Amino acid sequence: MPIYPAGSLNTAALTAPDLYIQLIPPKTRYINGVATDILGIVGIADWGPVNSATLIGSPGDASQKFGTQAVRKYDLCTAIAVSIQGGAANIRAVRVTDGTDTAATSTLKDTAAATGATLTAFYTGTLGNSLSATLATGSAASSWKLTISLPGVSPEVFDNITGTGLALWQNIVSAVNNGQSGIRGASQLVVATVGATTLAPVALTQTVAFTSGTSGNTTLTDAVLVGVDGVIGSARKGMYSLRGTGAQVANLVDVTDSTQWPTMLTYGLSEGCYMVTQGIAGASYTTVATALTTAGCDSYALKVLSGDWVYWQDQVNGQQRMIAPATFSAAKIASLSPHQNALNKSITNAVSTQRNLAQQPYSIAEIGAINAARLDVITNPCPGGSYFGHRSGLNCSSNSAVNGDNYTRMTNFISLTIAASFGGVIGELQTPDVRRTTKSTMESFLQNLVDQGMIGDVNGGAAFSVQIDAANNPDSRVALGYMQADVQVKYLSVIRYFLVNLEAGQSVSIVASATPRAA
CATH class of the missing domain: 3.40.50.11780 (Rossmann fold)
Incomplete structure (x- = not known):
């Protein structure tokens, strides 16, 4: 008794006598609108x-x-x-x-004042100049602990780093860049690179400050914020x-x-x-x-x-x-x-x-x-x-x-929701079921908007219409691979002008209603 997803079994070419089960997805499908608050x-x-x-x-x-x-x-x-x-x-x-922004840097030294590891701020900017790093003895015997600090952010602590000479510096760099398995992840404040020294750190404790970070905010224009679109070999800005x-x-x-x-x-x-x-x-x-x-x-x-x-x-x-x-x-x-x-x-x-x-x-x-x-x-x-x-x-x-x-917001909302929801139609065969399912899904989404008071006709007319049939999909278009949906949606009108006709004066004649007023 084989089981097949719908569309994966050629039901016109079965050869082995057996019970065949095809899993058909529900024909009624519901979609949710895309987020509009971003x-x-x-x-x-x-x-x-x-x-x-x-x-x-x-x-x-x-x-x-x-x-x-x-x-x-x-x-x-x-x-x-x-x-x-x-x-x-x-x-x-x-x-x-x-484009002139730079990342702040600092170095951890060995006993000969040579660079054991260079620490570079994760991001460019002057805030990186507030970073500091402290290398001290670790909690375990014969180990080291590196603490990276930035005001307003929880310190990053890499503890119990072991090794001697170059191996120690490599292990420090690995802990910063890759994290310590099962203990903590990689640093989100700095990136480390190893030096060439084989000597131990300069002292039991050394604290270093970061310098030379710049934000790149010197020669700005409105065009910089508008930026440029990405093309081959360059990133979007x-x-x-x-x-x-x-x-x-x-x-x-x-x-x-x-x-x-x-x-x-x-x-x-x-x-x-x-x-x-x-x-x-x-x-x-x-x-x-x-x-x-x-x-x-x-x-x-x-x-x-x-x-x-x-x-x-x-x-x-x-x-x-x-x-x-x-x-x-x-x-x-x-x-x-x-x-x-x-x-x-x-x-x-x-x-x-x-x-x-x-x-x-x-x-x-x-x-x-x-x-x-x-x-x-x-x-x-x-x-x-x-x-x-x-x-x-x-x-x-x-x-x-x-x-x-x-108008702008609703048009973009409905358009982007449809665009995000019906891409799966591409590659399907245009059958009555596909047309019917697509139409009913669109209608259920639009009916939800009616029920939420987001679209409608205050005078009682239809709020929307969806057409996917032979009238707007003739054979000449279907043969070329087109399926067309014609969708109409009526937005609720915004009250911009409230006109009150007031008739007042001593000579005004008012005819009282025969229906008593509610208490």
């Missing part, structure tokens, strides 16, 4: 991997992986701190440099390091160069990522609107805020700082469900803005002009009360059917 942030730091997306889920993650926030342009740790306070809890952070991370919202910290906006827009379209940026600090909305028009960016994949920057209380550095509005905006958008719009949603960690601090509140006419210019602005008050929030909820598309934050 926020990509690109900036500079004094520690951590370069041009590599790193998962950050808490302030502790940020300090251990990138160091402490600093008062400077493009600072990654500051943007992470603001974003976490703003509700973002699933961050992919990318550190960039100008900057923004392009976020490819494949699932980040659906991205913030290139403090980038204001409008000539970079088309490149950011192109990336956003290709990756299904909402790119959020802003004008130069203090630039009027008319100036930013002109820059947007000149850049030629007219698409749902880019959001541009005015040059009215936001103030934030930096508890680490003990001062109130002016922060790029995109840092607040991107975090807020990423923290919202994709069917929600950022319009009128409270941003709780904003202290003030340039206009608010100057006591120059926006007039209704100015807010209207900002909306008409395809921009957004963070200010206080909002329609819902005296709090800071977005006042347009728009991307930079001129098409009113697709220019809401929610």
